Amino acid sequence: MTWSRFISKILIAGLFGFFVFTVNLKAFAAEQVINAELTTAPNVPAPIKRTAPAKVVVKLEAKEYVGTLAQDTKYTFWSFNGTVPGPMIRARVGDTIEFHLSNHKDNAFAHNIDLHAVNGPGGGAAVSLVDPGAKAVFEFKVLNPGLYIYHCAASDPSIPAHISNGMYGMILVEPEKGMSMVDKEFYVMQSEFFTEPSDKEGILKLSMKKGLAENPDYVVFNGSTNGLMGDKALNAKVGDNIRIYFGNIGPNSASSFHVIGEIFDKVYVEGALDGLINKNIQTTLVPSAGATIVEFKVDVPATYLLVDHSIFRVAKGAAGALIVSGPENPSVFKKITGSDESKGH
Secondary structure, eight states: OOHHHHHHHHHHHHHHHHHHHHHHHHHHHHTOEEEOOOBOTTOOOOOOOOSSOOEEEEEEEEEEEEEEEETTEEEEEEEETTBSSOOEEEEETTOEEEEEEEEOTTOSSOBOOEETTOOSGGGGGGGOOBOTTOEEEEEEEOOOOEEEEEEOOOOSSOHHHHHHTTOEEEEEEEOTTOOOOOSEEEEEEEEEEOEEEOSSTTEEEEOHHHHHTTOOSEEEETTBTTTTSGGGSEEEETTOEEEEEEEEEESSOOEEEEEETOOEEEEEGGGBSSSOEEEEESEEEEOTTEEEEEEEEOOSOEEEEEEESSGGGGGGTOEEEEEEESOOOTTTOOOOSSOOOOOOO
């Protein structure tokens, strides 16, 4: 064998080895496993900085508990992870989500999950029904960017009962190129509660009769009448660009989402990303089991009210506060004369 042929074989073997190593390295990178960051409303998981898909592990637990619906009012909630709404999930187009759903052993009912971001049987509900003390695991590929609802869809005693009692949340699927940066992101979800006394003194439960009549006692943000008030109010500074991920589970009514004293610079219609973006919007309509993303810049210090502008619902709890601090901006707004009493429309 000549030296040239010998050297050629070595080079070919080396190139083949490098090719195999590169393929294996890419396969390893594609198989990166990440535990999802889950946040409780109004907090939002951090933006995704990855430029490649990954396997994202999400773990939720169905939990039934007694919590506060309104001042001095207790309610028997059904939930994911013990909060209403459930945690916010953030993923990226191309990710594979390995979803774990467990059902707390002390629960009375079986539960499952239907994620509107899933392309598959029942949005996952068909393979995730779990009895108390049990767990189910399934995988799905994230194909479509957008902001999506998830909720329980178990039939015992009925799907509306599981939704009405608090089993819902949102999953954000970022496009491959990610999302533009803003100063503040918030997670807000609207829901209705239909109540009647339970057999436990002082604790309310679901009234199916009121639900069927579409007559809610409470319409709230983030699970209670004070879900965005007092120490739970949203906070920002003058000049901040704000993005709100807003979902409406219903279960019956659409929401007329509005921020008193602000105009939405951008509205991602029906929560679509890479879709229609409307600009300079006063109020946006969000259907039951739908979502939207709104962005706006705050120019003036004030307390801005988030409301469902189907305005009688404010009296049922559909109001929250965004407190903006910072210097006055008389070029945008200034008082000339009149009362100091704060009034909105």
